[in-house]
Amino acid sequence: MAMTAIHQPESIIQWLHFLNMNEITPIDSSINSKGEPYKVKIDESELKQRVDSLSFNVLRKADTEMAFTGEYTDTETIGVYKCKACAAELFRSETKFHSGCGWPSFYAPTQKDAVELIEDRSLFPRIRTEVRCAACGSHLGHVFTGEGYSVPTDERWCINSVALVLEAKP
Helix, strand or coil: CCCCCCCHHHHHHHHHHHHHCCCCCCCCCCECCCCCECCCCCCHHHHHHHCCHHHHHHHHHCCCCCCCCCCCCCCCCCEEEEECCCCCEEEEHHHEECCCCCCCEECCCCCHHHEEEEEEEEECCEEEEEEEECCCCCEEEEEEECCCCCCCCCEEEEECHHHEEEEECC
16 A cells, blocks of 8 residues: 555654664663672763763663764873773873864774773664763663774773763872
């Protein structure tokens, strides 16, 4: 049967519903992707009062800051990047590079167990890899591979500035 204008809105609503079923895995502040408790328990109400609303929405609701607006996108300050929610060490300036993507880019975390990787189907049919803080489960950004950047790992860890705090070396 041919689709008429009467049926199109219903199809669009069904399609939008389908897309919403493929969102980023909700952040459960108590257990990680392995079913184990996070090392750091985040008090949601305290965090909401401590950080600005964009930071909270990125960290706890997996939002994304607008490209080329983040504080650390182009910074070359030497230091350690920590999770804004729990202060866990995540990245070092030595692994930061200019990718031109609009967000701070790193080629590796400080340690493999500093981050948690989760399959992200929020842009269905594209499948991405979400990056979360392994200590508290806060959303940080995404990691991409095989893009051809001249870095040791062939990875681009695309991280929201508002999810980070840079502790500069004196």
